[in-house]
Amino acid sequence: MESLKELILTECDRLKQGVPCDFVGVALQNRNDPDITWPYAMGNRNEKYKYITVRYGKGIAGKVISSGTPMGITNFPETILGKITDYPIMLAEKLVAAYSVPLVWNGLPKGALLIGYRNARQFDEHEEQKLREVAKHLESFLSSHFTDE
């Protein structure tokens, strides 16, 4: 049987093939504590994402998880709310645009799927659609992340 990691990275890869993004990241609440980290990433420029704990309600992933709704940034840091240091993954990966959707498990947002670009851009229907589709697949794996199933 394929490991959870392989399953998730295969989905991320499929996403990266389908939309022309530079970076794909999955933020997820840890299994045994309420911390949210970035266990999976692709197209990363460095290893910073491995050490980052997402602050609930802060940054793009933190906001997507606390609100349960998608969020986009088209031209960082021109168009953001708050300080640029509230967006660590954008800084760490030198992203200029990003779009993120929640990953829901048991009716609650437990993580976020994020695509990032290193230049400014508007997001189109196709990208958002593709992102939601991959998020659906990822959600179906979350039971094995949170339980022994």
Add this chain to the structure above:
Amino acid sequence: MELKSGNQACSYIIQSQEEEIKRVALELHESINQNLYTLQTGLNFIESGIEQPELKNYAKEMSGLMERTIREVRLLSVELYPNTLSTLGLTAAVKSYAKLFTNTFGILIDVDSQGEEKLVSDPESLAAFRVCQEALINIAKYADTDKAKIAFTWGEFSVKIEIKDTGKGFDTNKVMESGRSMGIAAMGERMRLVGGQCNLTSELDKGTTVSIVLPIQS
């Protein structure tokens, strides 16, 4: 009436701002978070008495949200004001901030201390702490590097602190001329007000070093 020099006014502004920040930070930490904690304990107690699975789950989720909120308020409070500064000292406070910084930005910070740490009075150690904080935040914003180093060297009459990155560096002359370097200017001003010095050197593609010297009153 003769007006006092800018120096005193500046010192007064910094001091009253710091007092206000400290008040908010302690309020968050002690009063607000204490109440939230009590609420969470109560919520857990209520949850344990609920039989109906749906309601029970709901109470559990609310308690989880409460836990996150408590955590977030604590982090906010620590970011605003380092409570450990006057109890555990400057090195410990900087170390604990460095840990929070790594968790936030993914940049590894090596904190090293040589010599015997001396007691530094509150306004002095707070000024040094704020310079470290500003230098680290600049690293997160501009240096484009995944690690940095803070080195304390304790002497008999002074302590030297170096915050060093090997990131992309910048042209100091250009930045100073542009007038967009208030953060760097404020580091120097804070140190000057407590009788210390602050120096910044930077070289393109080599990195940046902020170096401060703080006299210690014995």
